[in-house]
Amino acid sequence: MNFLNREIDDFKVNAYQAGETIEVSKADVLGKWSIFFFYPADFSFVCPTELEALQDNYQAFKDADAEIYSVSEDTEFVHKAWAEASDKIGRIQYTMLADPAGKLARMFDVLDEDAGQAYRGVFIVDPDGKIQSYTINNMGIGRSADEILRTLQAAQFVREHGDRVCPANWKPGDDTIKPSLDLVGKL
Amino acid sequence: MNFLNREIDDFKVNAYQAGETIEVSKADVLGKWSIFFFYPADFSFVCPTELEALQDNYQAFKDADAEIYSVSEDTEFVHKAWAEASDKIGRIQYTMLADPAGKLARMFDVLDEDAGQAYRGVFIVDPDGKIQSYTINNMGIGRSADEILRTLQAAQFVREHGDRVCPANWKPGDDTIKPSLDLVGKL
Amino acid sequence: MNFLNREIDDFKVNAYQAGETIEVSKADVLGKWSIFFFYPADFSFVCPTELEALQDNYQAFKDADAEIYSVSEDTEFVHKAWAEASDKIGRIQYTMLADPAGKLARMFDVLDEDAGQAYRGVFIVDPDGKIQSYTINNMGIGRSADEILRTLQAAQFVREHGDRVCPANWKPGDDTIKPSLDLVGKL
Amino acid sequence: MNFLNREIDDFKVNAYQAGETIEVSKADVLGKWSIFFFYPADFSFVCPTELEALQDNYQAFKDADAEIYSVSEDTEFVHKAWAEASDKIGRIQYTMLADPAGKLARMFDVLDEDAGQAYRGVFIVDPDGKIQSYTINNMGIGRSADEILRTLQAAQFVREHGDRVCPANWKPGDDTIKPSLDLVGKL
Amino acid sequence: MNFLNREIDDFKVNAYQAGETIEVSKADVLGKWSIFFFYPADFSFVCPTELEALQDNYQAFKDADAEIYSVSEDTEFVHKAWAEASDKIGRIQYTMLADPAGKLARMFDVLDEDAGQAYRGVFIVDPDGKIQSYTINNMGIGRSADEILRTLQAAQFVREHGDRVCPANWKPGDDTIKPSLDLVGKL
Amino acid sequence: MNFLNREIDDFKVNAYQAGETIEVSKADVLGKWSIFFFYPADFSFVCPTELEALQDNYQAFKDADAEIYSVSEDTEFVHKAWAEASDKIGRIQYTMLADPAGKLARMFDVLDEDAGQAYRGVFIVDPDGKIQSYTINNMGIGRSADEILRTLQAAQFVREHGDRVCPANWKPGDDTIKPSLDLVGKL
Amino acid sequence: MNFLNREIDDFKVNAYQAGETIEVSKADVLGKWSIFFFYPADFSFVCPTELEALQDNYQAFKDADAEIYSVSEDTEFVHKAWAEASDKIGRIQYTMLADPAGKLARMFDVLDEDAGQAYRGVFIVDPDGKIQSYTINNMGIGRSADEILRTLQAAQFVREHGDRVCPANWKPGDDTIKPSLDLVGKL
Amino acid sequence: MNFLNREIDDFKVNAYQAGETIEVSKADVLGKWSIFFFYPADFSFVCPTELEALQDNYQAFKDADAEIYSVSEDTEFVHKAWAEASDKIGRIQYTMLADPAGKLARMFDVLDEDAGQAYRGVFIVDPDGKIQSYTINNMGIGRSADEILRTLQAAQFVREHGDRVCPANWKPGDDTIKPSLDLVGKL
Amino acid sequence: MNFLNREIDDFKVNAYQAGETIEVSKADVLGKWSIFFFYPADFSFVCPTELEALQDNYQAFKDADAEIYSVSEDTEFVHKAWAEASDKIGRIQYTMLADPAGKLARMFDVLDEDAGQAYRGVFIVDPDGKIQSYTINNMGIGRSADEILRTLQAAQFVREHGDRVCPANWKPGDDTIKPSLDLVGKL
Amino acid sequence: MNFLNREIDDFKVNAYQAGETIEVSKADVLGKWSIFFFYPADFSFVCPTELEALQDNYQAFKDADAEIYSVSEDTEFVHKAWAEASDKIGRIQYTMLADPAGKLARMFDVLDEDAGQAYRGVFIVDPDGKIQSYTINNMGIGRSADEILRTLQAAQFVREHGDRVCPANWKPGDDTIKPSLDLVGKL
Known part of the structure; x- marks a missing residue:
């Protein structure tokens, strides 16, 4: 099913954040x-x-009023253990959700039921809980934190200035396009 | 439904390519x-x-042994008319598929049935016809030709060197990671 | 299903009319x-x-208090582009409906689902939204604007003078027939 | 259901033709x-x-290698009685099918089940038994024998010269159009 | 299904009676x-x-407070034409129902669906609309107006004198039998 | 269900005939x-x-190569006891079928399930076991042996001279009608 | 289905009793x-x-406040005829139920549907209409009126003295057993 | 369901017989x-x-070539314990079946599912395994071993001399009746 | 189905306790x-x-405010007989439930339907009727009363001190563990 | 569903054993x-x-020719990390199965679907893959390694000496009981 404009379901999961267990x-x-x-x-x-690359960009996401939630099918106990065992993970400040029951992975349809692991999906959700963009890569294909940030900013621009459209590869500060029938055939 | 590893269905559509109608x-x-x-x-x-940005990168995609197919719900007659009316479109060399019956958009689940238009989806398909990565943006959120190319190259690397994994934001020439249990807790 | 006397469904589509986009x-x-x-x-x-022949007869239709709606599975953007590219289309004054989602073509059952194009159907709809006459030709068989006009006028006559019947090939001004059992066997 | 290109079903009915009963x-x-x-x-x-207007044009239909079958829900006995009672009917040379069981009217979906009578439908069927054009008028709206003949000839032209298309209101001898991508935007 | 004591359904049909069309x-x-x-x-x-034999006995039926309705699958137009064409039919005074839609023939289950004609059924219906006797003959086997009249009179006698039973071949004036257990084994 | 032309089902019942029990x-x-x-x-x-009236006409039925089977829901024991107790029944020579299980009455749909008794039905069955005529009277309405015999003879005539039709109330020796289109409107 | 404690259904049948027809x-x-x-x-x-043996014991059943109902699938007319024809039946004073529709035989599940006759079943029903004992013998195996009476009396004893149990072959006057856990293993 | 002539199902249960456990x-x-x-x-x-009364008659049953099987929902262990605890049970020589799983009681439809106990049913089964007679008494109503023996002997007589019928209360040596139509009304 | 936390159904059975029959x-x-x-x-x-081992520990279970119910598919009569016949059983003071109808064994899913016997299951039920622990052994594998008691006490500890967890093989008086994220990786 | 004698399904999971990943x-x-x-x-x-208690008894299990498989819903990566982080876990020599997809927990019906964790179930499986004993404790109630070992040994004894039964709390070397009907009522 196409997820665009779909509101996420209710959920409640445990999580690990900077040394604490939260819900x-x-x-x-x-x-x-x-x-x-x-x-x-x-x-x-x-x-x-x-995960490290996301942490490196975390301040930019926060500046854009966005929160990052990483998700794996491990428990919050394991997130904590990993944070203690790995320096790279140990310095992560955003929230690491624990999804051992697969609730989130099934909600976003990225659960590999046979392996009990999640595919590499990233979902940009607006303040109404509706999905505005998503990318799903096969196992082994890493994602770009820069591109996630750029897409987030474009989605935010559209939400705020509905009547202007972001051209390809648009970044904040670039020109945008205001739709008009007069432009038909002119671009 | 999750599209990863799913083989595309049979299809046959008309197309416009550099002044010609093909199937x-x-x-x-x-x-x-x-x-x-x-x-x-x-x-x-x-x-x-x-579409222009894709044309600007077309040689790089061809160098990576990849073909670009743009798709809209218009006929090949309209693609030709657009090419004649717009300089930007007129110089496109890749294939523009005509999907007025919505066959391709339904196959990839990106058809807005109410509007009769496609969402901004991009699918990277391997030589076996299986989808390895896809991104779907809401109307108005443009895509980055650079990121599509980078993801393509990562997917190609995984296909060729299955036992090595591309880290985040990997580009050809960067280091890769060879999975090993010894690395558990070391990264 | 037989469409006679059937009321058309609710619909809302974009359209192009003489340089403007309307709904x-x-x-x-x-x-x-x-x-x-x-x-x-x-x-x-x-x-x-x-389409040109219809435009040539447009005044007669308007004199008969009828409106013409042409319909294809193209968008209103394409209608505009076509009007700009073709003198014949450019002079059309009636409304050109845009049906890229196939809503109208499915309502009147004239959609070739495989091609994403409409068959050559013409429907005469009365002021109550009920279909009084329709003709459907296969691809390639053009229609006669004169015959559409003649049939419209006969349908209007029947609606106004229910007790009189239009004989074959009747045109305004011709004799009509008032049904009566006395006529049985006399005609 | 759309009847274009649909092959008629098997049927066998009684008929009256010029004084004889046939099957x-x-x-x-x-x-x-x-x-x-x-x-x-x-x-x-x-x-x-x-029916009289069709008889007047019967020779032209025969010249076009076409046969005319009128159909009502009456028996062949009634057709004969009508022919004997009415001079207009008496001179009809084409075949008058008897459909008291409604088989043909149901096959072409023109049976008014409540009245036990047929709507005013006319179907042009090609030599393979497939419907190429049809018109259905509400009770009271007569049809034009000329237009039926013109449409028949256009359908025959398309069948014979598939790559040429008949423009609006085309009649034998008029110019036709040979489809070509070069014509896009030129007509 | 056995029709005895079954009440006829609602119906409304056109009819021809002595030169007039009625409902x-x-x-x-x-x-x-x-x-x-x-x-x-x-x-x-x-x-x-x-039909002629029924007309010959029509006065006797009327004397018995019964009405005769002949029914065929022809229209009222055809009944009129037949009455005009045939002296025998022309003198019929009872009502000739027109059942081209097969409503009555289906209600009484005497429609030959393949031929669109009715079997030779005759039904005696009491003043409450309930069937008291019926006979169905195959095509070609004529019925006796005398026997219909005799059976009607027997049915009327039973309705009026429920406690007396009409012996075989009883006619008005003949003896009847009053049921009593004392008669067991005496007749 | 209409019984005309329907072949009777297999059956086997006990019977009483002139002092003997048979199957x-x-x-x-x-x-x-x-x-x-x-x-x-x-x-x-x-x-x-x-039953007595049938016995009085039994020779005429036998002359017409027909056999009479009376049927009630009593056993053969009861038929015998009745024959011994009643002179009228005692002289019956035709076969009295015993149907206590209701097999025959259900086959011909004349069983009053509530009373466990048969309605007064009479069925004329041809040598192929197919029903050609039947009459069903409500309780209390006796039947005429003469009319049964007349109808039998008409059915036999139609079976032998299929192309001639018995007019109303026809009896052996009367004129019959040979169907011909020339007769349309002449009778 | 086991009939013990099952309440008999509503029923209404005709019957013959000592020269009279009753319901x-x-x-x-x-x-x-x-x-x-x-x-x-x-x-x-x-x-x-x-039936004769039951009549011989009828007074004993009446003394026990019980009524006897014999049942066969014959009508009350036949019961009367039998009583008149047979001295043994003629002297029966209890009620002979007529069950030609099989209502009672189906209620007690003793109808041989193929033969239209009842199996030799006997049912003892208490004053609440609930079955307390039943015996079903195949055709040909007669029953003992003495045993029916003995079983009736035992059933009546249990109904009246619920806490005492009748030992095998118990008859009125014999010892009974009062259940008590102390008796476990003592009998 | 009526059990007459029904063949018992396959079964296998443990049993106790005179000190031994058998199957x-x-x-x-x-x-x-x-x-x-x-x-x-x-x-x-x-x-x-x-059970004691059956044992007292056991020799007579064996003389009649019949075997007795008592059945309760207890195990063979309990049968043995009962035989050891009670002199009356201890002298039983016939087979005591153990049916704790309710297989036999369900087969003969005498299981009180709520109590987990069997109703007082007795079934006479012929050498083909088919039930010829059965009696079911409610809890508390004892059975007569004499009557079981008498019914067994009558069933055996019918099996051997199918054409003679045992009158009521028949015992070996009594007269029997040979069915004949001549006897109708004579008994 | 997993029985943990499942509330037992309503039930009512007979039982034997120290010489008495109770419900x-x-x-x-x-x-x-x-x-x-x-x-x-x-x-x-x-x-x-x-059963003897449970009786030996009965006081300890009572000290823990727990009641013991043994269950077999035998009746209360058999429990009593067993108690009288066996010294070991005779001294049992806890309640022996009688389950001949299999109600309890089916509720806990330990009925061997083929044998009509229960598997060796033991269920620990809390004061709310919810199952907290259960063990099911195949036929022949005895259980340990000590282990049942130990598990009961652990379950009681968890119910009372929800936030402390009993380590393996815990017995009253042993240390328990209070869950805390700080313990992750420390035990 | 009762798991006794049920054969486990096919499965294949990753595992961690003493520093290595195996399948x-x-x-x-x-x-x-x-x-x-x-x-x-x-x-x-x-x-x-x-887990530690199991490791302490591991040699005894191996001596009994049994293998221990611990199972949690964590991955093999996490098992390894835990072994490295915890001395207690680090010394485990038996196999730790990784069941992140819940395959094993669902097979044995011990998955808490809401929490994505397994209940505390332990299953003793014989060499044919059939379950012979199982215990399921609620969260928080620890198990006894001694009791598991004792039950294993009893199950092994029954498998080898089917005709001897292990009394309660039996351990190797204790007496066993050879079933015999002579023992009924003696124990």
């Missing part, structure tokens, strides 16, 4: 932009570098 | 990598800039 | 007679001559 | 063009004038 | 006895003699 | 005409007079 | 004990001796 | 007559006296 | 802890030793 | 006894003590 539900993510970033498993390979 | 079927796309790039409508706004 | 819904067509004239595609071959 | 089946109508012309009832009003 | 419904037949007399078709062979 | 099955009735004459019950009232 | 319903049998005694057919063989 | 299956009971005698429970009250 | 229902077991201890059959082999 | 399938567990020991999660509280 995160749908109510917590509404009201600001959020990035759900799925990765296959804690203590595995590409994942640390992707 | 393109599944058989034509097998054997090399292909990019299916959906956009809402000919003679509309963001679309030309996205 | 047309069922409410707009009720209250006067309307002609829904389907053709396969913009920028194709027979279509311009059929 | 007509699908096998009899294959191999040449045929016109199925439905009317509500024998001994009623508009019907004789429509 | 007959269930309400018209309630309150007196009625004979529904089905025959295959107007302008056919046995039928006139059967 | 009668479908095989016994095929090859000649047969009359199935249902009556409500042995030792009841109208029944003896109807 | 018997469930209401008539409630309030006292009743014996339903099924036999195959009137005028048959074992049956008279069984 | 009894359908194969063991075929070939001779058998009595299945159900009682509610070991160590309960009426049961011992009924 | 036990769900209401009786609520409000304290209960042990349901299933064994195959009375008068069998392992069972006495298991 | 374990059904084929690997057949041929010897196996213990499947489920616990909720790695890096949690009771679990280490239970």
